[in-house]
Amino acid sequence: MxxxxxxxxxxxxxxxxxxxxxxxxxxxxxxxxxxxxxxxxxxxxxxxxxxxxxxxxxxxxxxxxxxxxxxxxxxxPDEPFTVDDVARDLVDKLVRRHPHVFAPDETDDASGDATDATDDEGRNVRWDRIKRAEKQRASALDGVPLALGALARAQKVVTRADRAGLSAPAPAGDGSLGARLFALVLEARATGLDAEGELRRTAADWEREARAAEGR
Missing domain, CATH: 1.10.287.1080 (MazG-like)
Structure with missing residues (x-):
C-alpha cells in the first residue's frame, strides 16, 4: 500500500x-x-x-x-505543507478525538469529560466538544459550512444543536414551504433518518419512473 x-x-x-x-x-x-x-x-x-x-x-x-x-x-511560498503533513495531522486528530479508544483511563483535556462514554450519542457529544475546543468556537453551531446544500446544512445544524442540548421552537412561517421543509428535517432527526439521503433516494426512484414513462 x-x-x-x-x-x-x-x-x-x-x-x-x-x-x-x-x-x-x-x-x-x-x-x-x-x-x-x-x-x-x-x-x-x-x-x-x-x-x-x-x-x-x-x-x-x-x-x-x-x-x-x-x-x-x-x-x-510562505506556508507550504505536504501530503505527509496532512496525513500526520489526520492521525493526531483521530487519536485526540477518540480518547475512549486510545486513552480510556484518562480525562480528555479538550472537553474536560471523562472518556468512558458507553454509547454512540455520548461519543458524538464528546467528539463535538473536543472539536469545538480545538477550533476555539464560540458556539456549538459554528463551523457548519455555508456551502452545504440547504437540506444537508439544516440537518447538520439540528444535529449539532441536539447534541449540545440546545432547543429552539420550530420556525414559524405560517405554513411556508421553508418551514414545512425544516419541520421534516426535525422529524428526520427525531426518527434517526438522514433527510438528505432519504430525499436523494426518493428522487432517484421518481426519476426512474419518469424515464420509464418517457420510453413508453
Whole structure:
C-alpha cells in the first residue's frame, strides 16, 4: 500500500513539474473545488447503488483530490505543507478525538469529560466538544459550512444543536414551504433518518419512473 501511495505522489509531482501536464500545472485550490464536490457526490452514488467497482474508482478519484491539493499546497511560498503533513495531522486528530479508544483511563483535556462514554450519542457529544475546543468556537453551531446544500446544512445544524442540548421552537412561517421543509428535517432527526439521503433516494426512484414513462 505504501509503495502505491508513494507512486501516486510521484506521479502528481511529475504532472505539476516543468515538462508535465499544462492543465494540471495551472490548477489552483479554487479551480479544483468543483471537481472535489463532484467526486464526493459520485462516491455517494456508488455507495447507494452498492457498486463495488464504482466505489473503488470513486475513492481513487477522491484520493487524487487530496494528493492534488497537497501538491499545490507544497508550492506555497510562505506556508507550504505536504501530503505527509496532512496525513500526520489526520492521525493526531483521530487519536485526540477518540480518547475512549486510545486513552480510556484518562480525562480528555479538550472537553474536560471523562472518556468512558458507553454509547454512540455520548461519543458524538464528546467528539463535538473536543472539536469545538480545538477550533476555539464560540458556539456549538459554528463551523457548519455555508456551502452545504440547504437540506444537508439544516440537518447538520439540528444535529449539532441536539447534541449540545440546545432547543429552539420550530420556525414559524405560517405554513411556508421553508418551514414545512425544516419541520421534516426535525422529524428526520427525531426518527434517526438522514433527510438528505432519504430525499436523494426518493428522487432517484421518481426519476426512474419518469424515464420509464418517457420510453413508453
Amino acid at each position: 505504501t509503495d502505491a501511495l508513494d507512486e501516486l505522489v510521484a506521479v502528481m509531482d511529475r504532472l505539476r513539474s516543468p515538462g508535465g501536464c499544462p492543465w494540471d500545472a495551472e490548477q489552483t485550490h479554487a479551480s479544483l473545488v468543483p471537481y472535489a464536490l463532484e467526486e464526493a457526490y459520485e462516491l455517494a452514488e456508488a455507495v447507494e447503488h452498492d457498486d463495488r467497482a464504482g466505489l473503488r474508482e470513486e475513492l481513487g478519484d477522491l484520493l487524487l483530490q487530496v494528493v492534488f491539493h497537497a501538491r499545490i499546497a507544497a508550492e506555497h
